[in-house]
Amino acid sequence: MPKMNERKMKILEAIINDYILTAEPIGSRTIARKYDFGLSSATIRNEMSDLEEMGYVIAPHTSSGRIPSDKGYRLYVDNVMKKRRLEAAEKELLIQALQRQEVAVQNIMREMANAVAFITNYTIIATETLSKRHKVKQIQLILVEGPIVALIVITDQNAVQNKVLVLPAVLPQSLIKKVSDALTAMLADSVAEDFTHLYAAMLRHHFREKGLEDVPVDIILSAIREILLSLNNTQVHAVGIKNILDFPEFANLEKARAIMGLLEEKENLHAIVSGQLAGEIQVIIGEENETPDLKECSVIKAKIDIDGQYYGQLAIIGPTRMNYAQVMSVLQMVLSTLGVQ
Amino acid sequence: MPKMNERKMKILEAIINDYILTAEPIGSRTIARKYDFGLSSATIRNEMSDLEEMGYVIAPHTSSGRIPSDKGYRLYVDNVMKKRRLEAAEKELLIQALQRQEVAVQNIMREMANAVAFITNYTIIATETLSKRHKVKQIQLILVEGPIVALIVITDQNAVQNKVLVLPAVLPQSLIKKVSDALTAMLADSVAEDFTHLYAAMLRHHFREKGLEDVPVDIILSAIREILLSLNNTQVHAVGIKNILDFPEFANLEKARAIMGLLEEKENLHAIVSGQLAGEIQVIIGEENETPDLKECSVIKAKIDIDGQYYGQLAIIGPTRMNYAQVMSVLQMVLSTLGVQ
DNA sequence: TGTTAGCACTCACAATAAACGAGTGCTAAC
DNA sequence: GTTAGCACTCGTTTATTGTGAGTGCTAACA
Numbered sequence: 001m002p003k004m005n006e007r008k009m010k011i012l013e014a015i016i017n018d019y020i021l022t023a024e025p026i027g028s029r030t031i032a033r034k035y036d037f038g039l040s041s042a043t044i045r046n047e048m049s050d051l052e053e054m055g056y057v058i059a060p061h062t063s064s065g066r067i068p069s070d071k072g073y074r075l076y077v078d079n080v081m082k083k084r085r086l087e088a089a090e091k092e093l094l095i096q097a098l099q100r101q102e103v104a105v106q107n108i109m110r111e112m113a114n115a116v117a118f119i120t121n122y123t124i125i126a127t128e129t130l131s132k133r134h135k136v137k138q139i140q141l142i143l144v145e146g147p148i149v150a151l152i153v154i155t156d157q158n159a160v161q162n163k164v165l166v167l168p169a170v171l172p173q174s175l176i177k178k179v180s181d182a183l184t185a186m187l188a189d190s191v192a193e194d195f196t197h198l199y200a201a202m203l204r205h206h207f208r209e210k211g212l213e214d215v216p217v218d219i220i221l222s223a224i225r226e227i228l229l230s231l232n233n234t235q236v237h238a239v240g241i242k243n244i245l246d247f248p249e250f251a252n253l254e255k256a257r258a259i260m261g262l263l264e265e266k267e268n269l270h271a272i273v274s275g276q277l278a279g280e281i282q283v284i285i286g287e288e289n290e291t292p293d294l295k296e297c298s299v300i301k302a303k304i305d306i307d308g309q310y311y312g313q314l315a316i317i318g319p320t321r322m323n324y325a326q327v328m329s330v331l332q333m334v335l336s337t338l339g340v341q
Numbered sequence: 342m343p344k345m346n347e348r349k350m351k352i353l354e355a356i357i358n359d360y361i362l363t364a365e366p367i368g369s370r371t372i373a374r375k376y377d378f379g380l381s382s383a384t385i386r387n388e389m390s391d392l393e394e395m396g397y398v399i400a401p402h403t404s405s406g407r408i409p410s411d412k413g414y415r416l417y418v419d420n421v422m423k424k425r426r427l428e429a430a431e432k433e434l435l436i437q438a439l440q441r442q443e444v445a446v447q448n449i450m451r452e453m454a455n456a457v458a459f460i461t462n463y464t465i466i467a468t469e470t471l472s473k474r475h476k477v478k479q480i481q482l483i484l485v486e487g488p489i490v491a492l493i494v495i496t497d498q499n500a501v502q503n504k505v506l507v508l509p510a511v512l513p514q515s516l517i518k519k520v521s522d523a524l525t526a527m528l529a530d531s532v533a534e535d536f537t538h539l540y541a542a543m544l545r546h547h548f549r550e551k552g553l554e555d556v557p558v559d560i561i562l563s564a565i566r567e568i569l570l571s572l573n574n575t576q577v578h579a580v581g582i583k584n585i586l587d588f589p590e591f592a593n594l595e596k597a598r599a600i601m602g603l604l605e606e607k608e609n610l611h612a613i614v615s616g617q618l619a620g621e622i623q624v625i626i627g628e629e630n631e632t633p634d635l636k637e638c639s640v641i642k643a644k645i646d647i648d649g650q651y652y653g654q655l656a657i658i659g660p661t662r663m664n665y666a667q668v669m670s671v672l673q674m675v676l677s678t679l680g681v682q
Numbered sequence: 683t684g685t686t687a688g689c690a691c692t693c694a695c696a697a698t699a700a701a702c703g704a705g706t707g708c709t710a711a712c
Numbered sequence: 713g714t715t716a717g718c719a720c721t722c723g724t725t726t727a728t729t730g731t732g733a734g735t736g737c738t739a740a741c742a
Contacts, residue, residue: 025733025734027733027734027735028734028735029733029734030733030734039685039686040685040686040687041686041734042685042686042687042688043684043685043686045734045735045736046684046685046736048735049735049736059734059735060694061692061693061694062691062692062693062734062735062736063691063692063693063694063732063733063734063735064692064693064694064733064734064735065733065734065735138483138485140483142479142481142493142495142501144479144495144499144501145499148499150493150495150501152483152491152493152503154483154485154491158485158486158489158505159505160483160485160491160503160504160505161503162493162501162502162503163501164499164500164501239605240605241601241605242598242601242602242605245594245597245598245601246598251594253586253592253594253597256586256594256597257583257586257587260582260583260586260601261583264580264581264582264583366704366705368704368705368706369705369706370704370705371704371705380714380715381714381715381716382705382715383714383715383716383717384713384714384715386705386706386707387707387713387714389706390706390707400705400706401723402721402722402723403705403706403707403720403721403722404703404704404705404706404720404721404722404723405704405705405706405721405722405723406704406705406706
């Protein structure tokens with residue numbers, strides 16, 4: 001088995017750089033001409049033969065040039081790749097997306113995803129979540145009109161969510177504050193899972209004792225439960241979906257269809273985006289992907305943790321022949337501007 | 342110019358029905374064999390020649406069968422088409438989607454879209470809107486924690502929306518009710534457009550008179566304005582996007598890319614879905630479409646008006662060779678179950 | 683011992699040609 | 713008015729032949 005050396009590394013890098021641009025197998029003569037290694041094509045041919053034996057490149061057929069293998073990309077990403085410096089315009093765009101400070105975290109993630117999609121021309125998946133389970137802190141009812149009331153739930157994480165309820169009977173204004181306070185007192189620190197049938201029965205009992213038997217406990221409780229559930233729910237969306245169709249790798253209709261189907265289902269997006277540590281950029285190359293339809297793609301992803309309360313995830317999807325250097329430096333920039341690193 | 346008659350109509354219908362299934366040009370012999378018109382292929386050939394002269398069918402090249410033209414589809418949709426009866430299973434699915442009565446209108450539209458996409462295998466665009474401009478009816482502040490308050494806005498259409506604000510200074514609990522009531526009194530009946538600079542100055546003045554000079558009027562006003570704007574905003578989304586790739590019409594990569602790009606932009610979706618009268622099903626065939634990328638598609642759409650307050654729009658997109666009968670009967674069912682017709 | 687020129691060989695891809703067949707229009711007979 | 717028959721058209725399929733980029737190997741060279 002041949003041994004890796006500086007020169008082989010350089011040739012591998014040349015192959016990868018060229019292949020990222022052209023998506024065509026690279027021959028020895030092309031490299032000899034294009035790069036000034038001071039070597040003839042024959043020498044490069046020998047080295048490429050070694051690289052193939054070592055598994056870093058593949059010859060699609062006997063008389064073609066070489067393309068990088070997953071293993072080759074892996075070596076490149078882990079050792080060779082030089083971080084590409086962001087161009088001023090790209091930087092500007094990211095900073096713009098980030099500087100809308102008033103905006104809620106959810107919108108930050110959306111803005112980020114759009115900016116990254118625009119810069120890189122890849123497909124981006126973004127999520128935003130509240131990482132802790134919400135507990136009820138305060139509950140308030142507001143009369144809207146007749147039997148219609150607004151239910152406001154404020155959680156320990158200071159999230160505020162409301163829901164409009166139509167009650168079976170009009171709740172008199174005089175009781176509203178009393179009921180709100182009672183609900184707050186009784187339900188403080190509850191999480192979504194607490195809202196069982198037993199719990200409901202218990203609460204009905206409490207209310208009866210306080211002389212509030214007319215309060216439609218069930219309706220209110222199930223509304224609160226739904227609010228808590230939706231708060232804990234992670235939002236996920238993909239942007240730049242059609243970008244992936246611009247790559248010759250997906251000129252095949254079957255593949256295009258498969259990837260489109262994949263990207264349309266929220267559950268799949270969750271599966272793709274999840275699983276890495278905060279602040280760390282993870283690169284998953286080709287066959288390393290669990291998802292069958294992504295075996296010819298690479299995914300570069302990062303988890304963004306903002307003061308431990310919110311976090312978002314960003315995943316960039318492209319063909320294995322993707323511009324790792326560009327994407328990683330953009331992602332690095334996102335992380336550092338968001339204050340993660 | 343030949344004249345249309347019963348027999349030509351039947352042959353046109355046969356051509357369309359076959360073409361919807363196969364996407365292949367239909368020859369005279371195929372029709373003679375398949376349908377029991379009691380006519381030889383030669384006679385049918387003559388009739389088809391007439392249909393071509395009249396512009397209802399097209400021969401892609403000299404020695405091929407015929408395919409329907411946009412004009413042919415138009416005639417078929419307007420006159421010939423028999424409403425396909427919904428199968429029991431399809432009906433069941435629609436009813437299920439509709440019977441979640443507690444669910445907000447927005448979710449109904451989403452459920453509907455999913456059900457229709459599932460039944461028809463076409464791409465569906467759905468919108469939901471509140472058709473009137475919201476006016477402020479009631480405003481309430483709730484203390485959350487320190488300088489953080491929840492702003493609750495209730496509109497004349499009984500929509501409730503909230504926003505969390507971080508005020509520059511803590512607002513004492515004793516003032517909360519007073520400020521809430523003052524805001525309600527002063528802003529009742531305002532719409533989003535009212536919130537000008539002049540308006541803000543006026544309100545600041547009012548507050549000062551009431552001895553409430555510390556209230557951060559600007560922050561609160563701009564938050565209310567944003568809430569009103571977002572309430573008036575129409576939600577739009579597409580489901581079953583990848584379905585359209587399953588049609589041979591989009592086997593061409595260029596077309597696939599174009600349609601994907603189209604469906605990814607919300608503005609485009611709005612443009613496609615808009616413009617028809619409530620309760621009426623509109624069919625736009627091929628070249629009749631304004632959007633260039635839809636010139637080879639048909640769009641079947643309906644506006645759903647629920648008691649004049651909310652409305653939704655549903656558009657089904659497919660190749661011109663789409664199953665008009667099926668889609669229209671499904672849409673009819675949606676409309677009648679929602680009580681529009 | 684590493685490098686390189688030279689050469690035979692491979693193989694995807696493009697171009698050309700030939701065979702096929704579904705379908706047409708037209709004519710003449712029923 | 714309908715239909716059988718037939719020559720003709722033309723897209724599609726299959727086979728054939730070049731073409732060229734690229735390889736591996738050998739032998740000569742520094």
